[in-house]
Amino acid sequence: MSALLALQSSPLPDWAAVAPALILALTGLLLLAIDSINPTSSNSPVLAGISTAGSLFAFAVAGWFLIEGTGQAATGGEISLYGDALVVDGMSLFFTLIFTIVAAMVSIASMDYLSKQRYQGEFYALVLFAATGMVLMSMSNSLATAFVSLELASLPSYALVGFLKDNKGSIEAALKYFLIGALSSAVFAFGISLVYAATGSLLFPDVARALSGGTGMTGVLGMGMLMILGGFAFKTASVPFHFWAPEAYEGAPAPVSAFLSSASKAAGFAVAFRVFIEAFPITQLPAGVDWVLAFQILAVVTMTLGNFAAATQENVKRMLAYSSIGHAGYALIGLAALSANGPNANVLGASMAHLLVYGFMNTGAFLFIALVEHWGVGRTFEDYNGLGAKAPMASVAMSVFMFSLAGLPPFGGFFSKYVLFYSAIEAGFWWLAAVGAINSALSLFYYSRVVKALWIEDDTSSLELGSKPVGLYTAILFAAVGTLLLLPAFRPVIETAQTVAAALF
Amino acid sequence: MVPPQYYLLLSAAVFCIGLFGILTRRNALLFLMSVELMLNAANINLVAFSYVWGNVTGQTFGLFTMAIAAAEVAVGLGIILVLYRDFGDVDVTKVTTMRW
Numbered sequence: 019m020s021a022l023l024a025l026q027s028s029p030l031p032d033w034a035a036v037a038p039a040l041i042l043a044l045t046g047l048l049l050l051a052i053d054s055i056n057p058t059s060s061n062s063p064v065l066a067g068i069s070t071a072g073s074l075f076a077f078a079v080a081g082w083f084l085i086e087g088t089g090q091a092a093t094g095g096e097i098s099l100y101g102d103a104l105v106v107d108g109m110s111l112f113f114t115l116i117f118t119i120v121a122a123m124v125s126i127a128s129m130d131y132l133s134k135q136r137y138q139g140e141f142y143a144l145v146l147f148a149a150t151g152m153v154l155m156s157m158s159n160s161l162a163t164a165f166v167s168l169e170l171a172s173l174p175s176y177a178l179v180g181f182l183k184d185n186k187g188s189i190e191a192a193l194k195y196f197l198i199g200a201l202s203s204a205v206f207a208f209g210i211s212l213v214y215a216a217t218g219s220l221l222f223p224d225v226a227r228a229l230s231g232g233t234g235m236t237g238v239l240g241m242g243m244l245m246i247l248g249g250f251a252f253k254t255a256s257v258p259f260h261f262w263a264p265e266a267y268e269g270a271p272a273p274v275s276a277f278l279s280s281a282s283k284a285a286g287f288a289v290a291f292r293v294f295i296e297a298f299p300i301t302q303l304p305a306g307v308d309w310v311l312a313f314q315i316l317a318v319v320t321m322t323l324g325n326f327a328a329a330t331q332e333n334v335k336r337m338l339a340y341s342s343i344g345h346a347g348y349a350l351i352g353l354a355a356l357s358a359n360g361p362n363a364n365v366l367g368a369s370m371a372h373l374l375v376y377g378f379m380n381t382g383a384f385l386f387i388a389l390v391e392h393w394g395v396g397r398t399f400e401d402y403n404g405l406g407a408k409a410p411m412a413s414v415a416m417s418v419f420m421f422s423l424a425g426l427p428p429f430g431g432f433f434s435k436y437v438l439f440y441s442a443i444e445a446g447f448w449w450l451a452a453v454g455a456i457n458s459a460l461s462l463f464y465y466s467r468v469v470k471a472l473w474i475e476d477d478t479s480s481l482e483l484g485s486k487p488v489g490l491y492t493a494i495l496f497a498a499v500g501t502l503l504l505l506p507a508f509r510p511v512i513e514t515a516q517t518v519a520a521a522l523f
Numbered sequence: 524m525v526p527p528q529y530y531l532l533l534s535a536a537v538f539c540i541g542l543f544g545i546l547t548r549r550n551a552l553l554f555l556m557s558v559e560l561m562l563n564a565a566n567i568n569l570v571a572f573s574y575v576w577g578n579v580t581g582q583t584f585g586l587f588t589m590a591i592a593a594a595e596v597a598v599g600l601g602i603i604l605v606l607y608r609d610f611g612d613v614d615v616t617k618v619t620t621m622r623w
Contacts, residue, residue, distance in 0.1 A: 161584075162580075162583075162584045162587060165584075165587070165588075165591070166587055166591065169591045169594070169595065173594055173595065173598050176598050176599075176602060177598060177601070177602075180602050180605060183605050183608075183609075184609070186609050186610070186620050187620055187621060189602070189605050189606055189609050189610070189618075190618045190619075190620055190621060191621075192602050192605075193551070193602055193603075193606055193615065193618055194618075196598065196599055196602050197551075197554060197615065200554075200555070200558045200595055200599060201545055201558060201561075203562075203591075203595070204541070204558050204561035204562050204565070205561070207561075207562055207565040207588055208534075208538055208561060208562075208564055208565040208568070210565065210584075211534070211564075211565040211566075211567075211568035211569045211572075211581075212568065214568070214569060214572055214580070214581050214584070215527070215531065215568050215571075215572040215575075218572070218575075218576035218578065218580075219576075219578075219580060220580055220581075220584060238531065264621075265621055268621055269621060
């Protein structure tokens, strides 16, 4: 406490506000340096430990900044850096918490998952570089930094998906992820160039100012916004650029699937929130250009498609991939339920809080898949039969994740979904909430199939599970405790989220 | 001075050629080249409108785009190389071990 007071009395310089991103990047470089000393070693506990410690340190710094009010109204508002290209405010710090905690869980779980693989130093370094890109995405205040940081998050992700070089599924997943990613980033760049053509600036506040003055090229601007939206649809695995998600999540190493489906998705939302609210404010849009309508269509289509496709899957990992598309649809409500005079901060904050809870429960679910793959159990629902008796602790955790993802009461996912749908109704978009609730009810069907396989179905295989890997168990139990604790602790989370969201409008 | 609409037409044409290549070509390397075309279409706009608006923001961002395109190709070629090793081909339609 005295240390905190001492730091308060001598305020840190402004650039220190990007400390979480710096810590992640430096930890990544440190890992490469350590790896280059002895490149052939597969000393995973040391590398995984450094990676986890770096992520947790960044998490702690971001949490400290958030509590101290760095970049928020109480301490003088957002901190702009590098000619306004980056901005640190409550929202970027809130999202940084999601990225760093997911990176920490993924790092510690990878220790066992990768135990016999080569190039482990590179693996952890890539995870941290991708996390750096995500933090910068949430801080970017210019279309240029948004594009560069989106690529900084994407390029390591392509390599991570294809990390198992001798595994055909991993390579196929990397190829499809890369092809769709390259296409959508080209579309994104073209969209940026069109917005620049119409407004003459890339900084969000300047774009908004140019819009309020009226632009002679409404059509060009509309096309540009639509294409920028496409770039975010890729990053968040929403329709129409969702095709990569089932393939990439199924083929990728399971910890990487966890990382992409939780952190990378949240990063896409972070930058989408800021771009559409700061650069294209609803009240200043020229007539005929209405991105809220586009998000409403996308939200409904994405959640319906994701949930229906998930219900037809036989492969658990693929089911989770489609369920993650469905959850992108729920989070899109944050942008779809905005209106000129509505309770916008509540809606957006609810979406952010849902992404935080989702970061715990979805990462945990994918890490359970990693554990099962580590044991060599198959991938379909039938292969999971009777796992509850063999590995009770992990199976309880998996049941928690499944029920929480479905939105059942005693878990964190219940409140986050409830508040999200409630705020949509409050904003006057009852039909969005209705579609969401119907989809949620449907999702209970396929989530409970996993639980049924784990606990009720009889075990038909004679497979003996190997040892209990410490890293994977730690990460899964941590995620399960997080999912449970977010129920009683949801009030401060949602209050923080809605406060920091209010600063955007 | 050439009116700015012409640049928009040119860049849209280049963008569509790239998109057409992506949709019709099956070779992964040609796919990469098509993506490059699309990114360069963005560069045409950025440089042209940098001149129209009288600031260098667009030109600077054009340089960024080029550097990122190069990085993207580096990662992409790496993936295509392992693809060739594992599948013996760079045809993107033949890579289907997973159900679509």
